[in-house]
Amino acid sequence: MFLSRLKPTLFRISTKLTLAYSLVLILSSTIIFSFLYFQIYSTFEDQELALLGANLAEYSSRVESQGTKNLEDYFKKVPNDDHDHALLVALLSPRGELLFIHEPEAHVFKIDIDALRTEVLNQTNNTFHFTIAEEGADTPIFVLGKQLKDGNYLAVSKSTVAMGQQLRNIQRVFWWILFPVALVGFLGGLFLSNKTLTPVRELLTSMKKIESGSLSTRVPIGGGDDELEELKILNNKMLDKIEGLVNGLREAFDHLAHDIRTPVTRLRGRAELALMADSDADTYREALQSCFENSDKILNFLQVLTDITEAENRSKKLKLEKKFISDLVNEIMDLYEMAFEEKNIKVIKKLDSHDWAMVDARLISRVIANLLDNAHKYTPEGGEVTIETINQTENVILRVTDTGPGISPDEHTMIWQKLYRSDKSRTEYGMGLGLTFVKAVVEAHDGKASVKSPVKDGRGTEFEILLQKMS
Numbered sequence: 123m124f125l126s127r128l129k130p131t132l133f134r135i136s137t138k139l140t141l142a143y144s145l146v147l148i149l150s151s152t153i154i155f156s157f158l159y160f161q162i163y164s165t166f167e168d169q170e171l172a173l174l175g176a177n178l179a180e181y182s183s184r185v186e187s188q189g190t191k192n193l194e195d196y197f198k199k200v201p202n203d204d205h206d207h208a209l210l211v212a213l214l215s216p217r218g219e220l221l222f223i224h225e226p227e228a229h230v231f232k233i234d235i236d237a238l239r240t241e242v243l244n245q246t247n248n249t250f251h252f253t254i255a256e257e258g259a260d261t262p263i264f265v266l267g268k269q270l271k272d273g274n275y276l277a278v279s280k281s282t283v284a285m286g287q288q289l290r291n292i293q294r295v296f297w298w299i300l301f302p303v304a305l306v307g308f309l310g311g312l313f314l315s316n317k318t319l320t321p322v323r324e325l326l327t328s329m330k331k332i333e334s335g336s337l338s339t340r341v342p343i344g345g346g347d348d349e350l351e352e353l354k355i356l357n358n359k360m361l362d363k364i365e366g367l368v369n370g371l372r373e374a375f376d377h378l379a380h381d382i383r384t385p386v387t388r389l390r391g392r393a394e395l396a397l398m399a400d401s402d403a404d405t406y407r408e409a410l411q412s413c414f415e416n417s418d419k420i421l422n423f424l425q426v427l428t429d430i431t432e433a434e435n436r437s438k439k440l441k442l443e444k445k446f447i448s449d450l451v452n453e454i455m456d457l458y459e460m461a462f463e464e465k466n467i468k469v470i471k472k473l474d475s476h477d478w479a480m481v482d483a484r485l486i487s488r489v490i491a492n493l494l495d496n497a498h499k500y501t502p503e504g505g506e507v508t509i510e511t512i513n514q515t516e517n518v519i520l521r522v523t524d525t526g527p528g529i530s531p532d533e534h535t536m537i538w539q540k541l542y543r544s545d546k547s548r549t550e551y552g553m554g555l556g557l558t559f560v561k562a563v564v565e566a567h568d569g570k571a572s573v574k575s576p577v578k579d580g581r582g583t584e585f586e587i588l589l590q591k592m593s
Contacts, residue, residue, distance in 0.1 A: 135322075136315040143311030144304060151303050155296045162292060166285045167264075171251060174209075174266040178278045181211060186271055190222050197224045210263075210279040218243050221274060231281035232257045242267060242275050254279075261286065321350040325357060337365045370539050377541035377554055381423060385416040392416075426555045430540065433485070433562035440482040440566060447490075447511050447518055447589070448473035450483060454490045455509070458498060467501050470508040477511040479518045479589040485563045486589070492556040493522040493585050500526035500583070520587040528576040528583050537573065564589070 184192045190213060200207045208230050213222035218239045225232075234257045241252055248269045253262040267277035324341045331339040340361060341354045389412070396409035432438040451473060462469050497507045505525040512519040529537060536542050538561045541554040557571075564571045564587055575583040 136312075136319050139315035139318070140308060140311035143314065144307035147307030147310075148300065148304050151300060155300075159289070159292065159296075163289060166288065170264055170280060170282070170285060171266060173205075174251075174264060174278050174280055177206065177209060177211075178266050178268060178276065181278065182268060182270055182276050185213065185274075185276060193222060202227075208280070210277075212238060212242075212277045212279075214239060214242055214275040214277070216273045216275070226281075231261070231263060231283065233263060233279060238265065238277065238279070241265070242277055245269075245275075253282075256281065318350075321354055325354065328357070328361075332361070337361065337368060370542075374539070374541045381541070381554070382420060385419045389413050389416040423555075426559060427540075429485075430555060430559050430562045433559070433566040436566055440485070442480045442482060444478055445481050445483045445486070446475075447477045447479060447481075447486070447520055448475065450487050450490055451509055451511065451520070454487055454494055457491070458494050461498050462507065465498065465501070465503045465505075467498065467503070468506045470506065472508065472510040474511045474513040474518075476513040477518045477520075478513075479591050481567060481589060482563075486567075489560045489563050489587065490520070492560050493520075493587075496556060496583075496585070497522055497524040497526075500524060502526065516591055518589050518591060520589070521584060523577055523582060523584040525578075525582050528581050529573065531575075534573055534575070538571070560585075560587070 181193055184196060193211070193213070197206070197211070208226045209224070210226055210231075210233055211222070211224040212220065212235070215221055220235065220239070223235070233254065237254060241254055242250075242265075245252075245267070249267070251264065251266040254265055255261070256263055262282050263279050264282060265277055265279045267275055269275055321341075321344075328339050328341045340358045343354055343358070344351060392409050392412040396406055451471070455469070455471070459469075494507075494509075501507055501524040507525075508521075508523040510519075510521040510523070512521070537557050540558045542558075561571045568590055570588040572586050572588075573583065574586070577584050
């Protein structure tokens with residue numbers, strides 16, 4: 123039961139980070155200490171060998187200059203508390219015969235003479251050093267020796283008990299230091315992991331609230347400039363976009379239901395009246411005509427939605443050809459000329475004769491028609507509409523400017539959304555798909571659609587379409 127409760131805690135990232143931080147700190151401390159320990163050991167060893175070297179030089183000088191007797195007399199006079207008294211000094215003949223030996227007292231250390239003799243005789247260099255185990259113990263003994271001029275071997279040995287004790291003291295100090303280091307590592311890891319994961323926990327809390335349906339939830343921004351703070355900002359921006367899309371989708375469904383309900387209701391009502399009344403052939407024909415017109419509106423509405431989706435997804439290949447935009451404008455204007463005249467709207471055309479671009483003529487003609495339809499719809503009687511094309515080296519700009527009431531800056535990004543209609547436009551007939559279609563088709567041509575409003579004196583709207591010559 124205890125382990126089952128402990129398991130989720132152990133597998134939390136904060137616990138893993140804390141343990142990892144502690145482990146790294148302990149391992150790094152161990153590596154550093156190990157390096158220092160071997161450096162200290164090497165230093166102690168060098169010091170011991172240096173001292174033995176000095177003794178060896180002195181003893182060999184005595185033997186070679188004054189004979190073995192001098193060495194024997196020297197050690198007879200060495201006091202017990204002298205450093206030299208604790209050394210083992212042996213003089214061996216080339217055949218291994220023991221010519222002289224000074225042994226320290228038994229409690230200092232005891233060496234196996236036969237083993238020492240064997241090791242010395244196996245040496246091939248004039249000077250040599252090696253370690254040999256103390257007799258009855260595993261304590262290593264340093265042996266430093268040389269072959270004298272007469273061929274005999276002089277060896278000086280020293281116990282490493284004192285050096286080993288110093289090293290053990292250093293090890294003991296390390297273990298005492300390691301415990302607080304591990305404790306500091308654990309507490310430091312706990313603090314750092316909690317501090318590092320706080321933004322992640324805030325993100326998790328935000329995600330859980332969103333999962334429960336609260337799209338307005340946002341992660342608090344701390345004002346830092348690290349990666350996690352950037353992640354929180356991006357998360358909030360993403361949520362803003364998702365909330366906007368979801369709200370837009372809800373509005374789109376509402377508008378869609380409203381736009382389809384009207385013709386379907388008319389269609390159903392007209393058919394119901396025709397069926398209930400005792401009508402003649404002309405009445406039935408009139409009812410069928412009304413049904414046809416309303417069903418045609420529904421089909422047209424659905425077809426525009428399909429065209430927008432294909433343009434946005436670029437799932438339909440464009441039939442690109444070199445076309446002069448001014449020619450397309452003139453063709454569409456022939457259809458709208460009478461409508462503009464009926465509203466007494468003055469149309470000004472500033473068309474460049476070199477405004478060609480690689481476009482799908484059918485789709486761009488519908489783009490121009492949508493812009494002119496908007497201009498006609500929102501320009502008051504006696505107003506003015508300007509249609510302009512500007513030829514550039516790599517692009518062609520189509521600009522349609524009206525003198526209508528204009529569009530609020532808050533709506534500049536919303537007018538391109540599907541089924542969006544501002545309050546001003548709700549009094550006008552339309553599906554709310556025209557500008558969405560314009561934007562989708564222009565971007566499918568790798569172009570750009572933009573709006574500017576108001577244009578002059580707080581009124582007017584200017585739509586600008588940029589098309590590439592070589593799309």
